[in-house]
Amino acid sequence: MTWLPSTCSSKGRSTVIKAHTGGVRCVAFSPDSTSLLSSSDDKTIKMWSISGHKFKQTLSGHSNWVRAARFNPTGDVVVSGGDDKTVRIWDVGQRQCVHTFHDHTGPVNDVTFHPDGLCVAACSSDNTIKIWDLRMNQLLQHYSAHLDAVNSIAIHPSGDYMVSGSSDMTTKIWDLREGHLCYTLHGHEGAVNSVAFSPAGDYFASASKDENLLVWKTNLVPSDGDAPGAAAEYSGAPGREGDSMDDVQTEPEESPREDEDELLEEAGADDMAMPMGMSMSAQDAAAYGFPDPAASYPPGIVARPPAPSGPRPSTAWREAPPPQAPAGYRAPDAPGAGAPGQGGAVEAMLAKVLSQLETLSTTVKVLDRRMAITEDRVRRLDASR
Numbered sequence: 001m002t003w004l005p006s007t008c009s010s011k012g013r014s015t016v017i018k019a020h021t022g023g024v025r026c027v028a029f030s031p032d033s034t035s036l037l038s039s040s041d042d043k044t045i046k047m048w049s050i051s052g053h054k055f056k057q058t059l060s061g062h063s064n065w066v067r068a069a070r071f072n073p074t075g076d077v078v079v080s081g082g083d084d085k086t087v088r089i090w091d092v093g094q095r096q097c098v099h100t101f102h103d104h105t106g107p108v109n110d111v112t113f114h115p116d117g118l119c120v121a122a123c124s125s126d127n128t129i130k131i132w133d134l135r136m137n138q139l140l141q142h143y144s145a146h147l148d149a150v151n152s153i154a155i156h157p158s159g160d161y162m163v164s165g166s167s168d169m170t171t172k173i174w175d176l177r178e179g180h181l182c183y184t185l186h187g188h189e190g191a192v193n194s195v196a197f198s199p200a201g202d203y204f205a206s207a208s209k210d211e212n213l214l215v216w217k218t219n220l221v222p223s224d225g226d227a228p229g230a231a232a233e234y235s236g237a238p239g240r241e242g243d244s245m246d247d248v249q250t251e252p253e254e255s256p257r258e259d260e261d262e263l264l265e266e267a268g269a270d271d272m273a274m275p276m277g278m279s280m281s282a283q284d285a286a287a288y289g290f291p292d293p294a295a296s297y298p299p300g301i302v303a304r305p306p307a308p309s310g311p312r313p314s315t316a317w318r319e320a321p322p323p324q325a326p327a328g329y330r331a332p333d334a335p336g337a338g339a340p341g342q343g344g345a346v347e348a349m350l351a352k353v354l355s356q357l358e359t360l361s362t363t364v365k366v367l368d369r370r371m372a373i374t375e376d377r378v379r380r381l382d383a384s385r
Contacts, residue, residue, distance in 0.1 A: 022043075074117060150166045
């Protein structure tokens with residue numbers, strides 16, 4: 001590692017520090033710019049003091065190359081990912097790994113914190129992006145994102161959107177509030193190796209193996225009455241001046257909301273749980289009748305965890321309505337009451353299971369409706385080309 005010289009105090013001299021015993025894959029500054037992280041093929045992460053040009057500590061635990069490491073917004077926690085297919089959370093004060101996520105099935109290429117510091121995201125050569133909640137150490141969102149390795153991700157300063165770059169030559173924009181794809185951008189002719197948002201979030205850049213760097217003007221903070229488009233595609237010439245996401249031509253997405261409301265009303269929405277892979281804001285959860293994310297759900301159901309108390313920098317996770325008893329649910333009888341033994345409790349459990357099965361059936365109908373709308377839009381786009 002080479003420290004750039006200060007011509008005033010060092011008279012043009014530089015300081016060279018032997019940082020690692022393997023190639024250095026990533027460097028990242030702490031939020032207060034007092035420390036620097038470096039991750040390496042020697043399977044370690046090291047922290048350095050900027051002012052003193054001195055080594056501070058080593059974080060060891062990965063069993064293979066460490067490709068990425070980042071500080072959280074307060075600088076007291078570090079996330080890292082590497083070729084051992086793990087994402088690790090480190091406590092800087094304790095100098096140790098406090099949790100390891102093993103959900104990826106391929107090397108982890110990039111990691112980042114959500115701006116509120118409560119979640120981490122990682123992308124992998126298994127073509128997926130995953131987001132975990134650090135309060136519960138559970139997988140929060142999963143995206144089968146690209147057709148090839150996902151090389152880089154970045155989260156918008158608002159915390160509501162994420163950009164990803166892949167070896168499939170595309171750049172994609174994701175809505176983290178609703179858990180769906182917003183845009184697919186085809187501006188590059190080679191693997192997209194790196195993506196980044198500007199500090200204000202009004203631009204993002206993508207760098208590719210095609211030797212081009214594209215700077216895009218975003219429309220992720222809509223004006224009144226507008227909203228970022230649904231899944232759309234854009235094919236642009238590499239390096240063309242004025243490449244912008246505003247140029248994406250989209251058709252208004254047909255909303256299945258009325259049909260969904262009817263289906264949910266028929267089934268009794270109070271007993272609905274969030275399907276695997278879906279996520280939504282508390283406002284939509286209330287509109288669709290989803291209960292408190294803190295309530296218990298059947299195996300295979302992923303729900304957004306409860307929001308923390310106190311002020312929050314981001315609106316990505318909002319307070320959900322209080323939990324309500326599922327439709328048709330009856331509390332178990334008190335001991336000695338009702339039928340002999342545990343008959344009352346068994347009856348209540350069966351009623352709850354049947355209610356959940358009806359709700360899951362309704363959810364499948366809603367998803368089928370969305371699939372039909374998406375297929376119809378694809379056919380119209382193909383016909384218009």
